[in-house]
Amino acid sequence: MISAKKGDWVQIRQIVLKPEERAPQVPEDTKKVPLELWVKGIAQEDAKIGSMIEIITATGRKVKGELIAVNPRYVHDYGNFVPELLKVDMQLKEILFGGDINE
């Protein structure tokens, strides 16, 4: 079980609005789910993942929420290789410069 120690950099989650509290103009699929909020900060106490915790954010705000990650990593990257893009690249060079690209 992952847990946070006081002083760790953590991410928490809050429910801002329950499905029944959502704004009237929201489309049906969005109305079925709550409005959630995520924010990071320094843990003010030891806590286990899934439990409530208080943090202090980068601007010094105290916020409470459910602990969801400790030292959260950035998950975005350069993705998979996309062969379609290679095809585009080769076509462009062929049209503009022509001939054998290995020449």
Add this chain to the structure above:
Amino acid sequence: MSKDMSYAAVMARKNEIMKKAIGIDYSTFESGSISFDYERMMRETGYTLEEIQQIQADTSVGNTPIIELKNLTALARKLAPKGKGARIFIKDEAANPSGSFKARRAATAVYHAKKLGYKGVVTATSGNYGAAVASQAAKRGLKCIVVQECYDSRMVGQPEILEKQRACEAYGAEVVQLSVGPELFYTFLTLLEETGYFNASLYTPFGIAGVETLGYEIAMQFRVTIGRDPDKVVITHAGGGNVTGTARGLLKAGAKDVEIVGASVDLSGLHMASDRDFNRKSFTTGHTGFGIPFATWPDRADVPRNAARPLRYLDRYVLVKQGEVFYITEALSVLEGLERGPAGNTSLTAAFALAQEMDKDQIIVVQETEYTGAGKHPLPQLTFAKQNGIEILFGNPDRDEPGKNIILPAHPSDIKVRDYDIDKARTSYIKNCINNYKVTEITKEDFEFLVKDAKTNDSFVEGILAELNVKIK
């Protein structure tokens, strides 16, 4: 006594919260009905061009290079009729401190916040503006909170927005992330109230005035290097600030004959507030989901009167397809040796097609680029699209269905612009004014305002008013 923090109560305090958080009393520019004094608002609450140049120079914003895209021009000429194929240039706004033109907007907003004595700034944006505000706040020593719509209900985030979160955090900001929905505004208001920070809105007079230097620089740079103003400037259009600021800057330079072309990615069919549709789009901005609503009702923004009023300045508004923009992004990379985007590549795609309509000796300028990288690049975007069930095909981009597929052009000659009927946008805007103000008659002042704000003529506005049975007092 503690304040009522319910959704309804906070939204009801909107005007009071905003007045404290922006420091502008918009009521002094109001006429009491549809019209307001736009130019006086820009004059009295903004800064002069010279002041903004100084503010931006202080934090190394602006004066970005112009690059001629000779290979892309050569490709366009191969596809164009004989004698056609204008020279294509880009303004490399990626050279700004936070990697996009948004640094210009943020520079003035953050300077203004500091001048007024605010301890920090809050901004609601999932775009480059967040990183720009965070970067400027870092330089000026202010605290910064960026509120972004980021995840769907599975906590799956659009990779481009995740990258913007990382950039904001890299500049030391606090990033508050939300799931999909317009109630982001509620959270934004509660943060302004809690912190007493400045609302670094995208749509204040000083934010828009910050973009004027971009248009001004274009005119000056072309006069020095080519000896004349460009023929067309293409501007990626979303919230309207890019179009408004750039066009105003060109006008301030006296470049009155430059055609102002707005370009957006066509995402028709996708609902912007839908939890399901949220991760089915490959563009987080510069698309019709912002471009059309903000053109036809600019005062939907987070300030009472939006300083970004694109219809005032647009001569032409064109749409391109997602697959075409990915294709041109690759072309920029393999033919010009420049990895940039996505944002400026929407207008670059339009420029590639428009250049083919223009004579060889003419000049078309794409007025921005942005930094690219993990999350933003076509590889992660198309990977993400495939993971969300979007088909990637080759063929005729006109057959694309946003949210279902992305059609890469089978050949660069398949890339084109589709004109969005600006008169249709003008009509919607005027109707929205009448409906939102719930009036059956308007003043002479309102009438003149509508003519100017929709960049049209008396008889056009009279026709719509007659259709709506609205009289002029």
